Amino acid sequence: MAARVPASARAGGARFAQFKLVLLGESAVGKSSLVLRFVKDQFDDYRESTIGAAFLTQTIALDENTTVKFEIWDTAGQERYKSLAPMYYRNANCAVVVYDISQAQSLDKAKAWVKELQRQANENIVIALAGNKLDLVTENPSKRAIQTEDAETYAKEAGLLFFETSAKTSENVRELFTEIAKKLPLDQAGPRNIRSGPRAGVDLRPEASGTQGAGACSC
Amino acid sequence: MEESKESQKESGQAGNGQPSPESSKPRTPEQEARIPGNGGNGSSGTNVEGREEAQDNALVAETISRTVHSKDSSEIDRESSAETPPPLPPRPVNLESTDAQNTLHLSGKQARPKLQSHPTTAVSLTDISTQVNNEGIRETYPSTTGGLTSPLSVASQFNNRFGSPKSSETEDTASIKSYVPTLETGGDVESLLGEVLGNGQQDPAWRFMTAQGENQNAADELLPEDAAFEKDFQKEFKELEAINAEGTNEEAVLDAWTSRMKHFLILSAAGKPIYSRHGDDNITSGYIGIIQTIISFYQNADDTLKSFTAGDVKFVVLSKTSLYLVAISRLGESDGQLRAQLEALYMQILSTLTLPRLQTIFSNRPSSDLRRPLSGTEPLLSALADTFTRGSPPTLLSALECLRLRKSHRQVIDQTLLKTRTENLLYGLIVAGGRLVSVVRPKKHSLHPSDLQLIFNMLFETEGVKTAGGENWIPLCLPGFNNTGFLYMYVSFLSAKEDENEDESQRPSTSSSFNKEEEVAVLLISPKKESFYEMQQMRDDVVEQLQKNGSMDLIKAAVRRGRPHVTDVVPGTVLRHFLYKSKANVQFAMPSFEPHFKGLVARRKLLSIYHTLHANVHSKISHLKVHYCVSRDSISLAWTTPLFELYCVAGPSASRGALAQSANKVVQWARKEEERIFIIGGAVF
Numbered sequence: 001m002a003a004r005v006p007a008s009a010r011a012g013g014a015r016f017a018q019f020k021l022v023l024l025g026e027s028a029v030g031k032s033s034l035v036l037r038f039v040k041d042q043f044d045d046y047r048e049s050t051i052g053a054a055f056l057t058q059t060i061a062l063d064e065n066t067t068v069k070f071e072i073w074d075t076a077g078q079e080r081y082k083s084l085a086p087m088y089y090r091n092a093n094c095a096v097v098v099y100d101i102s103q104a105q106s107l108d109k110a111k112a113w114v115k116e117l118q119r120q121a122n123e124n125i126v127i128a129l130a131g132n133k134l135d136l137v138t139e140n141p142s143k144r145a146i147q148t149e150d151a152e153t154y155a156k157e158a159g160l161l162f163f164e165t166s167a168k169t170s171e172n173v174r175e176l177f178t179e180i181a182k183k184l185p186l187d188q189a190g191p192r193n194i195r196s197g198p199r200a201g202v203d204l205r206p207e208a209s210g211t212q213g214a215g216a217c218s219c
Numbered sequence: 220m221e222e223s224k225e226s227q228k229e230s231g232q233a234g235n236g237q238p239s240p241e242s243s244k245p246r247t248p249e250q251e252a253r254i255p256g257n258g259g260n261g262s263s264g265t266n267v268e269g270r271e272e273a274q275d276n277a278l279v280a281e282t283i284s285r286t287v288h289s290k291d292s293s294e295i296d297r298e299s300s301a302e303t304p305p306p307l308p309p310r311p312v313n314l315e316s317t318d319a320q321n322t323l324h325l326s327g328k329q330a331r332p333k334l335q336s337h338p339t340t341a342v343s344l345t346d347i348s349t350q351v352n353n354e355g356i357r358e359t360y361p362s363t364t365g366g367l368t369s370p371l372s373v374a375s376q377f378n379n380r381f382g383s384p385k386s387s388e389t390e391d392t393a394s395i396k397s398y399v400p401t402l403e404t405g406g407d408v409e410s411l412l413g414e415v416l417g418n419g420q421q422d423p424a425w426r427f428m429t430a431q432g433e434n435q436n437a438a439d440e441l442l443p444e445d446a447a448f449e450k451d452f453q454k455e456f457k458e459l460e461a462i463n464a465e466g467t468n469e470e471a472v473l474d475a476w477t478s479r480m481k482h483f484l485i486l487s488a489a490g491k492p493i494y495s496r497h498g499d500d501n502i503t504s505g506y507i508g509i510i511q512t513i514i515s516f517y518q519n520a521d522d523t524l525k526s527f528t529a530g531d532v533k534f535v536v537l538s539k540t541s542l543y544l545v546a547i548s549r550l551g552e553s554d555g556q557l558r559a560q561l562e563a564l565y566m567q568i569l570s571t572l573t574l575p576r577l578q579t580i581f582s583n584r585p586s587s588d589l590r591r592p593l594s595g596t597e598p599l600l601s602a603l604a605d606t607f608t609r610g611s612p613p614t615l616l617s618a619l620e621c622l623r624l625r626k627s628h629r630q631v632i633d634q635t636l637l638k639t640r641t642e643n644l645l646y647g648l649i650v651a652g653g654r655l656v657s658v659v660r661p662k663k664h665s666l667h668p669s670d671l672q673l674i675f676n677m678l679f680e681t682e683g684v685k686t687a688g689g690e691n692w693i694p695l696c697l698p699g700f701n702n703t704g705f706l707y708m709y710v711s712f713l714s715a716k717e718d719e720n721e722d723e724s725q726r727p728s729t730s731s732s733f734n735k736e737e738e739v740a741v742l743l744i745s746p747k748k749e750s751f752y753e754m755q756q757m758r759d760d761v762v763e764q765l766q767k768n769g770s771m772d773l774i775k776a777a778v779r780r781g782r783p784h785v786t787d788v789v790p791g792t793v794l795r796h797f798l799y800k801s802k803a804n805v806q807f808a809m810p811s812f813e814p815h816f817k818g819l820v821a822r823r824k825l826l827s828i829y830h831t832l833h834a835n836v837h838s839k840i841s842h843l844k845v846h847y848c849v850s851r852d853s854i855s856l857a858w859t860t861p862l863f864e865l866y867c868v869a870g871p872s873a874s875r876g877a878l879a880q881s882a883n884k885v886v887q888w889a890r891k892e893e894e895r896i897f898i899i900g901g902a903v904f
Contacts, residue, residue: 027594027595039689047682048598048681048682048683049594049595049598049683050595050683051595051599051677051681051683051684051691051693052684052691052692052693052694052695052708053691053692053693054684054689054690054691054692055689055690055691055692055751055755056689056690057689072689074689076595078594078595079591079592079594080571080572080592081694084694084748087748087749087751
């Protein structure tokens with residue numbers, strides 16, 4: 001801990017903010033692949049399912065004065081992990097809800113997540129909808145199961161950021177996270193999100209609003 | 220508490236001579252019925268009692284054709300003949316007479332085949348003339364002829380006894396025979412028996428000399444190359460291709476499927492497929508139907524099917540909580556060993572779901588498809604299955620392996636864990652090089668080896684954890700600890716961290732491409748699902764302290780050193796490898812597999828030797844303390860006392876004396892190093 005340079009040590013007008021981001025979505029839509037592309041700029045053709053949830057960090061520079069650090073919860077998509085989800089999104093500043101553009105029902109699942117987030121998560125949470133596996137459709141347009149317009153219309157209605165992404169070709173991955181960072185309230189973030197100590201950005205206490213309801217086990 | 224559990228388990232699965240509930244069960248009518256007839260009864264082709272079963276690869280094809288007449292069993296017969304490719308080579312008509320000529324030391328036994336106690340230990344008694352006294356091993360070998368125990372003699376003696384009242388309990392002899400295919404030819408019946416029975420049988424004396432000659436030639440080659448086995452075994456882990464839409468490759472895929480040496484199938488009691496190591500539903504559904512029919516046939520008769528053998532293939536069935544787990548193997552493990560492997564797969568399912576959840580699923584709807592609630596668990600099951608197929612000392616011994624460290628060094632690490640322990644911690648583990656470095660645990664709870672096996676399997680054999688190289692927070696049930704609820708495990712691999720001082724990369728998220736096996740991992744297990752950040756804080760504290768007090772460097776150095784070579788343990792020894800299990804600590808130690816057992820196949824063969832030794836000394840009926848085993852390729856020794864189990868293997872040209880002497884040296888080494896190679900007590904709070 002001692003090695004960590006507190007935010008205040010940074011030069012003059014530089015801003016450094018830290019945000020908690022959670023990825024949600026059906027299993028096998030490519031959540032981990034998106035994160036891997038974003039964090040390490042890598043892609044594996046074959047990935048095993050995430051077990052539980054993985055916690056990663058990645059820092060991006062928005063401009064020369066502004067650095068944003070994401071603390072990313074990459075959750076497993078299986079039903080049985082659903083009861084854990086509230087723990088990950090409870091204090092999240094932003095969420096990426098992922099679906100697979102070649103799988104029709106994955107958007108339904110994504111919509112359910114969005115609903116749950118809007119009901120249960122932080123009031124000001126920034127939600128982005130990501131239609132992943134764009135590369136499949138570029139190769140073979142007949143594989144597309146969800147039209148861009150349909151998803152886009154829905155995203156607009158629900159007030160979400162929207163991107164079609166490919167973790168494989170890295171198309172729109174960086175853009176997705178950058179847009180989220182831009183939309184986050186850097187200025188109003190105040191001390192809560194400005195890194196002043198190792199744990200400042202993380203609040204374990206349950207939110208006042210009911211986090212139990214729909215988040216509970218759906219089994 | 221754990222120790223008693225452990226010993227119970229051991230006696231349950233391997234039978235170290237103690238009476239177990241199973242063996243005290245009255246005999247079933249089927250079993251009684253098959254004894255005299257050995258042919259008339261329909262169920263006699265399969266073994267219904269849960270004993271360690273007699274298995275004889277050469278024998279069973281014959282047995283089946285001889286004994287199976289009823290409808291159900293002929294189904295087995297048909298299936299097995301479909302699966303086990305070539306017919307057996309011709310067998311000699313009169314095994315008894317050749318046997319008598321072939322192995323002198325067995326002749327004495329022939330005179331009293333009716334005795335109940337002797338036939339089961341007969342082979343062992345003649346083979347093992349070593350006597351243990353307090354000083355160690357003193358050898359007396361009056362009966363061995365040239366030290367050659369021929370598999371044939373075992374087989375034929377076994378054959379003699381097959382019709383005897385104890386035939387279903389002759390696990391010891393069975394396993395002696397059972398190493399033959401794995402050791403010498405793998406699952407290939409033709410080459411196995413072609414060599415042993417085909418040639419040698421015709422002229423025992425000639426065969427005897429041939430074997431001797433080979434022994435000398437192969438003096439430096441403990442495990443001679445075996446092309447057939449090697450080829451098959453290399454293919455073992457390849458994924459099968461799918462049957463294409465037209466079905467044109469169906470036959471090829473089926474061939475590939477049946478040529479796998481080991482299968483694991485899991486199905487629900489209602490017959491729904493849940494998991495198969497090889498092949499998709501198109502291939503397995505038919506077999507699953509057959510297996511379900513066979514199992515439920517016995518289930519309906521209120522008599523659980525435990526295992527049966529067809530040709531060189533052994534089928535072991537474990538029924539648990541509306542699940543049937545089936546192992547199908549031609550690698551020559553004993554029933555108990557295969558059952559332990561199935562138990563581990565079952566534990567993995569419990570670890571994903573917990574027992575109450577599993578029960579609820581099936582009590583609500585017996586026809587439930589368990590694949591959905593289990594989705595994502597397949598890689599874990601397959602990793603376990605492959606570990607068993609490759610051969611795994613921890614599984615065989617039900618014990619943990621620890622990183623060798625000086626006692627004082629380990630104490631420092633223990634103290635660090637105790638000092639940094641947070642309120643909600645249940646277990647804290649430091650793992651390095653795939654071995655345990657230190658454990659911090661509550662006084663009341665020790666860590667169960669089967670739980671640790673699940674954790675290690677998850678961390679080191681699959682890619683699911685450490686996705687993108689971050690920290691993980693994993694809900695899991697540790698069935699050995701408590702099979703009704705979840706615990707939450709914080710996992711952090713540390714290697715990436717070591718040289719990073721830049722604050723932004725403090726979390727181990729950015730580095731990649733390093734070998735998991737060589738990493739240091741901190742595992743912190745808590746009953747509270749919200750305690751991730753608490754565990755993360757503890758991890759940071761632990762790592763900081765370990766770096767400060769130099770322990771981290773010591774751990775890394777120990778990992779880099781690797782396991783000692785066997786000659787480092789006993790200078791100048793004839794031993795090629797050994798396993799030493801400390802029973803009290805439920806831990807084992809072993810030297811490096813190098814230089815004698817490089818590669819997958821060599822290791823599998825070595826593990827097969829260990830499996831055989833283990834099966835023999837854990838046979839329920841033999842009460843063996845020392846077991847000495849000679850084969851064409853190796854001589855090996857198993858030695859059990861209340862304190863330890865030792866298994867060691869030397870080249871074929873080594874002398875018994877040298878082997879015994881080395882075994883003693885290993886035991887001395889283990890005693891001297893006890894506090895370095897094992898975690899004694901650990902950090903307890």
